[in-house]
Amino acid sequence: MKNCLYMVILSLLIVFVSGCEEREGSNAEHETLDREQNRMKDSRKTVAVGNPGAEEELSDEAQEAIQVVHDNIKFSEEEDLKGYVDTVSSEIKEEIQMLAADIFQNYDIENEILSTKVMEENEDTIVLQVEQKSVATYISEGNEFEDNISIVQHVLNREVGEWKIASSGLVDRRLVE
Numbered sequence: 001m002k003n004c005l006y007m008v009i010l011s012l013l014i015v016f017v018s019g020c021e022e023r024e025g026s027n028a029e030h031e032t033l034d035r036e037q038n039r040m041k042d043s044r045k046t047v048a049v050g051n052p053g054a055e056e057e058l059s060d061e062a063q064e065a066i067q068v069v070h071d072n073i074k075f076s077e078e079e080d081l082k083g084y085v086d087t088v089s090s091e092i093k094e095e096i097q098m099l100a101a102d103i104f105q106n107y108d109i110e111n112e113i114l115s116t117k118v119m120e121e122n123e124d125t126i127v128l129q130v131e132q133k134s135v136a137t138y139i140s141e142g143n144e145f146e147d148n149i150s151i152v153q154h155v156l157n158r159e160v161g162e163w164k165i166a167s168s169g170l171v172d173r174r175l176v177e
Contacts, residue, residue: 109135
């Protein structure tokens with residue numbers, strides 16, 4: 001129940017807990033992903049909605065917001081709590097910091113961004129839809145994580161001139177076999 005509660009309380013850590021269930025689990029071994037190569041591939045797959053399958057020139061604002069999401073995932077993989085928390089809105093930083101520390105202790109998750117779509121963009125808000133593959137490389141005893149491909153929608157707001165993740169929500173999830 002504790003791990004599923006994280007999904008409700010902390011949607012920003014959805015990359016960690018979207019595959020989480022409350023069963024005794026096993027620690028399956030997985031191949032390590034080449035994260036930098038995947039990040040490079042993702043930058044070529046960024047599209048704006050309305051032009052599926054086509055690459056499109058994105059605004060500087062959209063590129064900055066996408067970079068914040070990439071940094072958020074990078075910091076989560078590195079378990080860099082300060083860096084991770086710096087990517088989220090000031091309104092939720094304290095809560096995120098406490099919960100992220102606990103999750104970093106119990107899980108090691110590698111993520112591959114498969115695609116990024118700009119769903120909405122205006123002066124103060126950008127909504128991104130990110131498809132990502134999440135694979136557990138470590139799960140502490142008593143916890144479980146199911147490797148998955150999920151679609152997560154991130155809402156980023158401008159705060160003191162910088163984009164910050166204000167919320168994230170799971171749109172879809174399918175298990176990786």
